[in-house]
Amino acid sequence: MMADKEFNLHDVVEMKKQHPCGTNAWKIIRMGADIRIKCEGCGHSVMIPRNEFAKKMKKVLLKNES
DSSP states (O other): OGGGOOOOTTOEEEESSOOTTSOOEEEEEEESSEEEEEETTTOOEEEEEHHHHHHHEEEEEEOOOO
16 A cells, blocks of 8 residues: 555645645655645645655655656
8 A cells, every 4th residue: 555655855745634725735845754745725834754644645646857
């Protein structure tokens, strides 16, 4: 199940729960032991532990092409 949970910096991912602003797309803006994601709708950013992020992430919507 974890095979499809591959994500990289600047990927846009879909989380299981929708953000209060109505968007479900988040951009990964920092990776380390914690992952910082930024809401694509309102620009709010949150930092969550990597293992928690892997559980709450549904899928990668846009891969970073660089």
